[in-house]
Structure formats: C-alpha cells, structure tokens
Amino acid sequence: MDASTRLADLRQATRSDHQSVDDMVMEMAPFDSRENYGRFLRLQYIFHKAMLPLYRAEDLNQLMPELAARSRYDAVSMDLADLGCDAPDHRSRDEIPQTGMARIGWLYVCEGSSLGAAFLFKAAAGIGLGADFGARHLAAHTDGRGRHWREFVDQVNGLALGSNDDEMLRDGACAAFAFFRNLLMAEASGVTNRDSQG
Numbered sequence: 495m496d497a498s499t500r501l502a503d504l505r506q507a508t509r510s511d512h513q514s515v516d517d518m519v520m521e522m523a524p525f526d527s528r529e530n531y532g533r534f535l536r537l538q539y540i541f542h543k544a545m546l547p548l549y550r551a552e553d554l555n556q557l558m559p560e561l562a563a564r565s566r567y568d569a570v571s572m573d574l575a576d577l578g579c580d581a582p583d584h585r586s587r588d589e590i591p592q593t594g595m596a597r598i599g600w601l602y603v604c605e606g607s608s609l610g611a612a613f614l615f616k617a618a619a620g621i622g623l624g625a626d627f628g629a630r631h632l633a634a635h636t637d638g639r640g641r642h643w644r645e646f647v648d649q650v651n652g653l654a655l656g657s658n659d660d661e662m663l664r665d666g667a668c669a670a671f672a673f674f675r676n677l678l679m680a681e682a683s684g685v686t687n688r689d690s691q692g
C-alpha cells in the first residue's frame with residue numbers, strides 16, 4: 495500500500511465503527527450533568543489505562559519517538575480524582591494485543607479520539623469542567639491539537655511496514671473501536687463496574 499494513504503485507509507475502514515461509538519456516547523448525554531460525565535469518564539479511564547502498555551512499548555517507541563508522552567492516562571486519572579470518582583477496576587489486558595502491528599491500529603483510535611475531543615471539551619465547559627479540572631484529558635495538547643495529531647499521522651504514514659501489516663493495523667483499529675463499543679454497551683446495561691472485570 496502507498497504509505498501516504500495509510501491514515502486515510504484507516505479512517506475509511508473504521509468510519510461506521512466511529513459513527514456508532516459517537517452515537518452511543520451522545521446517547522449517554524455525558525454533558526447534561528456531572529453525574530453523566532462521570533459515567534463517560536470511567537469508560538475513558540478504562541480505555542486509556544488499557545492502552546498504557548502500548549504507549550510504553552519499547553519497540554513502538556523506537557518506531558514512533560515520544561509515543562509514551564502521548565498517553566492521556568495521567569490526565570484522565572486526574573479528571574476522575576477531580577470529580578471524586580473511584581477508578582473502575584477493569585482488567586482488559588487479555589483483550590489487547592501486546593505485540594505486533596495491530597497495536598498501531600489501537601493507537602490510531604486512541605490518538606484520533608483526541609480530535610473529536612475538541613467538541614467534547616467545549617461541551618464540558620457547560621458543566622464547569624476544563625483543562626484544569628475534570629476535562630484535562632479532553633484538552634488540546636500544548637503544541638496545539640491539530641499539530642500534535644499531524645505529527646502522529648506523519649509517523650504512522652511514514653512507517654515502513656511489511657505486506658500484511660496494513661491489514662493488521664486495520665484489524666487493530668476495528669478491534670479498538672469494538673472494545674470501546676463493548677464498554678459503552680456494558681455501561682448502558684449497568685455492568686461496567688461489576689461484571690465486566692477480567
């Protein structure tokens with residue numbers, strides 16, 4: 495595959511996955527109240543915590559310098575603390591690849607979510623949350639949201655990958671959206687904190 499279209503390909507391959515996640519988040523009405531926001535925040539915490547080993551993976555940091563610094567786990571943890579929410583106890587390591595190129599598809603989903611976060615961040619202001627309290631993980635990076643994202647895009651597009659790797663990236667991205675969708679479904683049926691562990 496032409497490396498310059500890798501990101502466009504990922505976007506295209508996951509368009510409907512993104513739409514369903516977007517719709518389900520909006521159904522939670524996360525910005526109607528801090529209580530609703532807290533439910534959304536717990537899902538974000540589970541996702542960013544699950545992603546942490548990928549951000550920290552040595553081999554990926556060699557391929558993509560400064561990857562570890564992109565993780566928003568610390569920010570989302572502080573947001574939970576701001577709101578006085580307990581951190582959910584959710585073990586998700588088994589569901590997430592710990593080796594291979596599929597991990598870059600997962601990272602695409604996590605990094606891309608910081609783009610849509612621009613809209614969520616504005617909405618969060620309506621319930622008194624912002625970059626210093628409660629919505630830290632939705633705030634723009636100090637380099638600028640667009641610039642920070644384009645650096646990631648350039649890194650991913652610039653990777654010299656093997657013949658099957660692009661398929662693995664796509665599979666990883668779809669799996670990451672499915673992971674988040676499952677969290678949303680569990681939340682909607684009220685089991686995120688109880689039965690979905692392990």
Ligand code: HEM
Nearest residue numbers: 505512515516519520602603604606607609610613671674
């Ligand atoms: C209500 C919730 C959401 C809304 C309204 C939303 C909205 C958006 C918007 C408008 C963009 C495009 C931004 C731009 O091009 O400047 C975007 C990009 C993206 N979002 Fe979301 N999003 C939501 C939730 C999520 C979640 C939960 C995830 C991941 C689990 C996610 C993953 C992505 C990805 C990967 C992209 C990058 C697409 C690309 O350009 O390749 N989004 N989102």
